Amino acid sequence: MKSYLKELNDVQRQAVTRVDGPVLVIAGPGSGKTRVLTYRIAHLIEEGVPPWEILTLTFTNKAAREMKERIANVVGDKANRVWAGTFHSIFARILRVESDKIGYPSNFTIYDSDDSKSLINAILKELNLDKTVYNANAVRSRISYAKSDIIGPKAYKEKEELMQQDRMSRRPHLHTIYEKYVARCKRSGAMDFDDLLYQLYILLYKNKGNVLEKYQQKFKYLLVDEFQDTNYLQYAIVKKLVKYNNSPENICVVGDDAQSIYAFRGATIDNILNFEKDFKKLKTFKLEQNYRSTDHIVQAANEIILKNKKQIQKKIWSDKGEGQKIKVIKAMTDSEEGKRVADTIIEQKTRYHLKSSEIAILYRTNAQSRVFEEYLRRHNILYRVFGGQSFYQRKEIKDLIAYLRLAVNPNDEEALRRVINFPKRGIGATTVEKISAIAGETDRSMWECLEEVQASARAKKSISDFKKIVKVFIERAKTANAFELASYIARQTSLLDILKRDTTIEGMGRVENLNAMLDGIKDFVENDEVIEGIADTDKSLATYLQNIALLTDLDDDTIEGEYVTLMSIHSAKGLEFKSIFVVGLEEKLFPSFMSMDSIEGLDEERRLFYVAITRAEQFLTLTYANSRYRYGKMQYNEASRFLEEIDFDHLEATFSIQRKAEAATTGAKVMGNFKPLNKIANTTLHADPATFKPDSSDDIQTGMKILHLKFGEGKVINIDGSPGNQVATIFFKGIDNPQRRIMLKFAKLQILD
DNA sequence: GGGGGCTATGGGGGG
DNA sequence: CATAGCCCCC
Numbered sequence: 147m148k149s150y151l152k153e154l155n156d157v158q159r160q161a162v163t164r165v166d167g168p169v170l171v172i173a174g175p176g177s178g179k180t181r182v183l184t185y186r187i188a189h190l191i192e193e194g195v196p197p198w199e200i201l202t203l204t205f206t207n208k209a210a211r212e213m214k215e216r217i218a219n220v221v222g223d224k225a226n227r228v229w230a231g232t233f234h235s236i237f238a239r240i241l242r243v244e245s246d247k248i249g250y251p252s253n254f255t256i257y258d259s260d261d262s263k264s265l266i267n268a269i270l271k272e273l274n275l276d277k278t279v280y281n282a283n284a285v286r287s288r289i290s291y292a293k294s295d296i297i298g299p300k301a302y303k304e305k306e307e308l309m310q311q312d313r314m315s316r317r318p319h320l321h322t323i324y325e326k327y328v329a330r331c332k333r334s335g336a337m338d339f340d341d342l343l344y345q346l347y348i349l350l351y352k353n354k355g356n357v358l359e360k361y362q363q364k365f366k367y368l369l370v371d372e373f374q375d376t377n378y379l380q381y382a383i384v385k386k387l388v389k390y391n392n393s394p395e396n397i398c399v400v401g402d403d404a405q406s407i408y409a410f411r412g413a414t415i416d417n418i419l420n421f422e423k424d425f426k427k428l429k430t431f432k433l434e435q436n437y438r439s440t441d442h443i444v445q446a447a448n449e450i451i452l453k454n455k456k457q458i459q460k461k462i463w464s465d466k467g468e469g470q471k472i473k474v475i476k477a478m479t480d481s482e483e484g485k486r487v488a489d490t491i492i493e494q495k496t497r498y499h500l501k502s503s504e505i506a507i508l509y510r511t512n513a514q515s516r517v518f519e520e521y522l523r524r525h526n527i528l529y530r531v532f533g534g535q536s537f538y539q540r541k542e543i544k545d546l547i548a549y550l551r552l553a554v555n556p557n558d559e560e561a562l563r564r565v566i567n568f569p570k571r572g573i574g575a576t577t578v579e580k581i582s583a584i585a586g587e588t589d590r591s592m593w594e595c596l597e598e599v600q601a602s603a604r605a606k607k608s609i610s611d612f613k614k615i616v617k618v619f620i621e622r623a624k625t626a627n628a629f630e631l632a633s634y635i636a637r638q639t640s641l642l643d644i645l646k647r648d649t650t651i652e653g654m655g656r657v658e659n660l661n662a663m664l665d666g667i668k669d670f671v672e673n674d675e676v677i678e679g680i681a682d683t684d685k686s687l688a689t690y691l692q693n694i695a696l697l698t699d700l701d702d703d704t705i706e707g708e709y710v711t712l713m714s715i716h717s718a719k720g721l722e723f724k725s726i727f728v729v730g731l732e733e734k735l736f737p738s739f740m741s742m743d744s745i746e747g748l749d750e751e752r753r754l755f756y757v758a759i760t761r762a763e764q765f766l767t768l769t770y771a772n773s774r775y776r777y778g779k780m781q782y783n784e785a786s787r788f789l790e791e792i793d794f795d796h797l798e799a800t801f802s803i804q805r806k807a808e809a810a811t812t813g814a815k816v817m818g819n820f821k822p823l824n825k826i827a828n829t830t831l832h833a834d835p836a837t838f839k840p841d842s843s844d845d846i847q848t849g850m851k852i853l854h855l856k857f858g859e860g861k862v863i864n865i866d867g868s869p870g871n872q873v874a875t876i877f878f879k880g881i882d883n884p885q886r887r888i889m890l891k892f893a894k895l896q897i898l899d
Numbered sequence: 900g901g902g903g904g905c906t907a908t909g910g911g912g913g914g
Numbered sequence: 915c916a917t918a919g920c921c922c923c924c
Binding site: 205206207232233234235258259278281283339340342407408410411510511512513533567570572573574575576577602604605695696697698700714715716717738739740741754776777 | 900901908909910911912913914
């Protein structure tokens with residue numbers, strides 16, 4: 147047996163060595179999914195498959211990069227020639243080569259979501275539609291859904307169901323916006339994120355020049371990671387590539403329905419379910435052993451996911467021992483939550499010698515990071531925040547990028563609008579709208595009709611000056627490399643000088659950012675390492691721009707070191723840490739108020755919670771705050787229902803005792819919120835003064851069941867304070883504020899057992 | 900056309 | 915709280 151096969155368990159090995167025909171791997175968290183994928187690719191190569199005939203599609207660049215590294219560990223340099231990347235980046239690469247077949251230039255611009263939104267807002271204005279009703283985000287997600295279901299503007303209009311929904315949500319003109327949006331992207335030579343998939347599908351579907359057969363031949367083996375997060379469109383493309391007459395159907399998909407957390411961008415679990423129908427010769431493997439977490443964590447995860455309706459039956463298990471119980475921290479305010487988490491991190495670092503890099507704080511929304519940053523800074527703990535605004539979304543960076551985009555593709559309207567009057571050159575909103583109107587009437591890009599506008603002599607002069615400098619950029623782009631051009635533009639447009647005038651700390655940060663951007667471009671140009679095969683050796687500015695459009699700051703692995711990781715749960719998927727803090731476990735925050743009104747929405751939130759806790763190897767801490775600042779207002783929150791869904795046995799004593807008592811008085815572990823008790827339960831044992839015999843306070847110890855003359859039966863949770871002044875924290879079930887602090891030297895307590 | 904200051908509004912996850 | 919949009923004045 148090949149040595150790498152010995153590193154696999156039986157099921158993993160079967161999944162790796164079954165190379166021909168369709169394979170589905172259902173992989174629970176921590177079950178060695180990446181190992182199976184990478185070893186499978188390595189095995190294919192060892193069996194003689196040329197690496198460039200293998201296509202691996204992932205969701206993040208990070209996953210793709212990691213996979214290549216791990217394949218290289220087994221097969222060496224050949225790993226570089228495997229096609230491995232995100233759906234978006236691989237498809238963008240193909241579209242760059244084939245775009246002429248669907249009427250796009252090869253130097254097409256990729257619109258990010260800000261570009262899409264601003265285009266939608268421009269269209270709303272032109273159509274005179276109320277932007278509170280036609281909210282740009284809502285419109286964008288509607289268009290995105292349509293594309294993900296392969297419904298173009300024309301088909302959209304003909305689908306009565308969709309039109310009905312739009313009328314119901316008082317957005318009857320949505321299809322018009324969609325139609326205009328698509329037209330505007332086209333005439334700008336731009337594709338949004340969904341287009342990278344949608345247009346590739348169109349390319350394969352139209353099959354001009356037998357481009358479909360070309361890629362069916364090219365990619366003999368296909369692998370898809372995180373298959374549960376694919377949408378209808380992605381699956382349709384995959385099928386186009388591997389399902390045809392006499393196809394060997396060499397496709398392997400890996401996924402876990404329980405970790406599907408991207409329904410909001412069109413992902414559907416149906417793809418896993420349909421997979422079995424679409425590929426009759428399918429062989430399914432289930433990876434159920436968890437190699438990551440200790441048992442309390444694994445079992446808690448199992449219990450939680452059971453609450454969901456739809457799922458593929460599986461039971462995840464671990465042989466790592468029962469491990470630590472899950473700690474629950476209840477804080478009064480968000481600020482206290484931050485403090486207690488920082489304190490706990492210090493404690494874990496000293497008591498268990500955890501390194502910062504082994505710890506992560508995970509939250510539902512990126513906005514929650516601030517308090518944790520504050521307290522970590524106070525404690526001098528290094529941290530790094532992922533997500534939120536990425537480097538390339540900063541204003542100063544986007545401004546420079548907009549000029550670069552124009553130099554590559556002057557039809558790019560969003561770029562043009564962004565910089566036509568920045569820095570100020572006297573082309574105001576009125577003039578821009580006039581240009582836009584001409585463009586709309588004649589269906590050309592704004593760039594093409596710049597000088598046809600009726601305006602004051604001064605405005606016309608400004609416009610022709612603007613056109614002149616952009617033309618210079620376009621010319622230079624043909625000969626100069628990306629770095630030379632970018633530096634030239636930064637100087638010529640005085641972007642850098644303007645920033646330098648701002649001497650505030652933020653202003654200086656912006657100068658640094660712009661310089662860092664220039665350095666980044668320099669790196670891109672000067673990195674002349676040529677990797678044989680398909681690896682990117684294209685140093686053109688167009689390629690650079692398309693690359694960075696698809697980067698997130700999760701992909702920035704240049705910063706290495708000892709820091710605590712702060713990120714959203716979504717971006718933590720696929721990662722693991724010794725110690726995980728899942729924070730902000732409150733109703734309306736997690737689960738999010740946006741998802742609370744439907745079962746499907748709640749189920750997805752629950753899967754998200756499942757993903758969150760299964761990131762932990764040894765320590766899991768769940769926290770919530772009674773009140774927190776949100777949108778500048780104080781909000782009062784109940785603890786998340788998800789906390790209730792974990793069996794008490796997996797929780798640390800304090801919290802589980804409290805919860806047990808509450809469950810006893812409320813009658814059940816019902817779904818919903820647990821509020822402070824306000825009734826005295828009739829089951830509570832009250833002390834009878836006649837038979838009450840207090841024991842000596844010196845004998846009271848943590849964990850004892852005791853009887854108190856006034857409060858009744860209780861359990862000692864903790865004893866602290868200096869000798870002679872000891873204070874016991876006792877939980878009395880069935881009274882208001884059940885947790886009481888009692889001075890032992892005065893207390894009259896009878897020990898029950 | 901440009902700039903400052905005020906008010907209203909939205910508010911999630913990401914490629 | 916952050917941002918967009920508006921009004922007003924230069």
